[in-house]
Amino acid sequence: MSAGTPTGQRIGNHLDNSGRPSHTSTLMRVVRNSGCRCRASLDHFLREFSMTLDQLTPGQRGRILRIQGVDSVSSRLREMGFVAGEWVEYVCRAPFSGPVKCGLADARIAVRNGEAKRVEVELIA
Structure with a gap:
């Protein structure tokens, strides 16, 4: 946790606007409330508490935070629909380290x- 985290504030079990748990949203709110205006701090929290789509296991769901790269x-x-805020479900992986099948919308x-x-x-x- 950062030094600016208010005492007694629970980081886990927070619900976002949709009523679902949102740990990253809570962490970003804590960073903003701590007075830190540094983009690097937000990126650090995103890297530490997020994962990539290939790291999920079958049946897990996640909310897309961002797409890396500008190519x-x-x-x-x-264009296929992988935009920030969308829900994605990891369905399965094809045999022999093949492509990842996921559900989007x-x-x-x-x-x-x-x-x-x-x-x-x-x-x-």
């Missing part, structure tokens, strides 16, 4: 491992 691959991921999409590593998600318990 054509990340642009294509955004009402669609099932398979993405390569390299593309799945670019999608940062917040795990939803």
